[in-house]
Amino acid sequence: MMSKMDDASLLVPSRWRDYMEQLAPLAENIAALSKRSHDEQWAGELHQFLYSQISVGYLFMTSDPQYPEFMPYYNHLFRQGFPNPDDTLSQAVIDDHGTYQISGFRGGARIVSLQLGGDVGSVARMLDDPKSPVGRSRGVFDLDSARLADDGAFEILLSPERPPGYEGDWWKLEPETTAVIIRQRHYDWINEIDGRFAIQRLDVPAVKPRSSPQDIDRALRGIAHYIETYGKVTFEGASTRHLRAGPSNVFTCKDYSDFGGLANQAFVEGMFALADDEALIIESAVPDRCGYWGFHLTDDFWQSIDWVNRQSSLNGHTARIDGDGKLRIVVSARDPGVPNWLDTAGRQAGFVYGRWTDASEYPTPHVVKVGIDDVPGHLPPDTPVVTAREREAVIRARRRAVQMRHRW
Structure with missing residues (x-):
C-alpha cells in the first residue's frame, strides 16, 4: 500500500507541471494579439511584462476577502493600466456581504x-466586456470627508447596512463590490508623507x-x-481601441470615472x-482652480514608462509654467534641454495621459510635432536651458524621492 508521503511525492511534480503548462502558451497567445512588428527589444519587454503579471496575479488571486489586507496595486513595480506616477495605490479584496473596519492615519x-x-481581476474582465457591471466604480470617498483626529487618525465602518x-x-x-482601493496622490514626492492604513x-x-x-x-490556477485576460485587454482591447480612435499626436479629454478614475x-x-529626431510640443492653458494636474507617458504595453529613472512625468509641483500662464511640455526620445521634458525612453510610439482634477475648467491641449532641433523656436524666448549636469541632478533627486514613498 502506498503511504501518504509517497502519494505527495508523486502529486507535487505532476501538479507543478500542470501549473507551468497553463503559463507556457501565454507569451505566444499574447504576442499574436499585438498589432505591431516584433523585435528583440519588444520580445524582452513582453517577457518582463508577463513575469510582472505573474506577480500581480499571485498577490490578488491568493488574497482572501475574509482576511483582507492592503496590497500594492498599480505602482512602480506593477506599472500596467497606465498608473499615474503621482499616485500610490493599495487594494484589498473584499466580499460585498461583509462588515469591514478601515482605519489608519491620513498622512x-x-x-x-x-x-x-x-x-x-474583475476590472480586467470589465474592460474586456464594457457592458459588464463587474468591476465598475461603486463610489469614491475623499478621506477628508471622514472624521479625522488632530494626528490624522480615522476609523470607517463599511457594510451593506448601518449597524443599529x-x-x-x-x-x-x-x-x-469586490475591492476597496486607497489612492494617495502626491505633488511633492519627498515632503508629502504617506499615510498608514489597515483593514479587517x-x-x-x-x-x-x-x-x-x-x-x-x-487560486494558483486563476x-x-x-494573465490571459489582462493580456487580451491590453493588446487586443485597450490599445486597439486607442488606435481606432483617431490619428497620432492628437489629444482628447475623457471621463474614466466608471473605470476607476476620480469622479471630478x-x-x-x-x-x-x-x-528619434522629432518632438511633440504640448501646449495648454492651466485652470485657475485645479486641485491637481499632471502628465505622463506610457508604452504600448499600456504600462507607464519608468518614472523612477526617467523624467517621464510632470505635475503641478515639478513642471514650469511660462510667463504667459501656459504650460508647455516637450515629448521626445532625445533630451531637448528644457525643464518640461517627458522622456520616451527611446520609444517611438506610446501614449500621453494627463489629468485635471477638481478644476474650474478642463482644457484640451494643443499639440504640434516638430524636429528636435527646432524645439527652441516653438517655446518662449525665456525658457531656461537645462544642462546635462542639471538633468542628472534632477533624476537623482527623483530616484531618491520615489524610494522614500511607500510602494509595497
Missing part, C-alpha cells in the same frame, strides 16, 4: 481617497483558518486566467508617434 498626500469597486446605534463614520457596501473584517473569527488544498489549487477628473489622452 500628508495632496489627495487621499477610498474607492469601492472591482478588484484587479452606530454613530461613527459609515460607508455603504454596494452589491458586486469584523464578522468572521479573528484567527484565520489554514487554506485548504482546494482553495490553494483554485493566475494564468488572469478629466483625462487628457493621445498617442505619440515620433522619429
Whole structure:
C-alpha cells in the first residue's frame, strides 16, 4: 500500500507541471494579439511584462476577502493600466456581504481617497466586456470627508447596512463590490508623507483558518486566467481601441470615472508617434482652480514608462509654467534641454495621459510635432536651458524621492 508521503511525492511534480503548462502558451497567445512588428527589444519587454503579471496575479488571486489586507496595486513595480506616477495605490479584496473596519492615519498626500469597486481581476474582465457591471466604480470617498483626529487618525465602518446605534463614520457596501482601493496622490514626492492604513473584517473569527488544498489549487490556477485576460485587454482591447480612435499626436479629454478614475477628473489622452529626431510640443492653458494636474507617458504595453529613472512625468509641483500662464511640455526620445521634458525612453510610439482634477475648467491641449532641433523656436524666448549636469541632478533627486514613498 502506498503511504501518504509517497502519494505527495508523486502529486507535487505532476501538479507543478500542470501549473507551468497553463503559463507556457501565454507569451505566444499574447504576442499574436499585438498589432505591431516584433523585435528583440519588444520580445524582452513582453517577457518582463508577463513575469510582472505573474506577480500581480499571485498577490490578488491568493488574497482572501475574509482576511483582507492592503496590497500594492498599480505602482512602480506593477506599472500596467497606465498608473499615474503621482499616485500610490493599495487594494484589498473584499466580499460585498461583509462588515469591514478601515482605519489608519491620513498622512500628508495632496489627495487621499477610498474607492469601492472591482478588484484587479474583475476590472480586467470589465474592460474586456464594457457592458459588464463587474468591476465598475461603486463610489469614491475623499478621506477628508471622514472624521479625522488632530494626528490624522480615522476609523470607517463599511457594510451593506448601518449597524443599529452606530454613530461613527459609515460607508455603504454596494452589491458586486469586490475591492476597496486607497489612492494617495502626491505633488511633492519627498515632503508629502504617506499615510498608514489597515483593514479587517469584523464578522468572521479573528484567527484565520489554514487554506485548504482546494482553495490553494483554485487560486494558483486563476493566475494564468488572469494573465490571459489582462493580456487580451491590453493588446487586443485597450490599445486597439486607442488606435481606432483617431490619428497620432492628437489629444482628447475623457471621463474614466466608471473605470476607476476620480469622479471630478478629466483625462487628457493621445498617442505619440515620433522619429528619434522629432518632438511633440504640448501646449495648454492651466485652470485657475485645479486641485491637481499632471502628465505622463506610457508604452504600448499600456504600462507607464519608468518614472523612477526617467523624467517621464510632470505635475503641478515639478513642471514650469511660462510667463504667459501656459504650460508647455516637450515629448521626445532625445533630451531637448528644457525643464518640461517627458522622456520616451527611446520609444517611438506610446501614449500621453494627463489629468485635471477638481478644476474650474478642463482644457484640451494643443499639440504640434516638430524636429528636435527646432524645439527652441516653438517655446518662449525665456525658457531656461537645462544642462546635462542639471538633468542628472534632477533624476537623482527623483530616484531618491520615489524610494522614500511607500510602494509595497
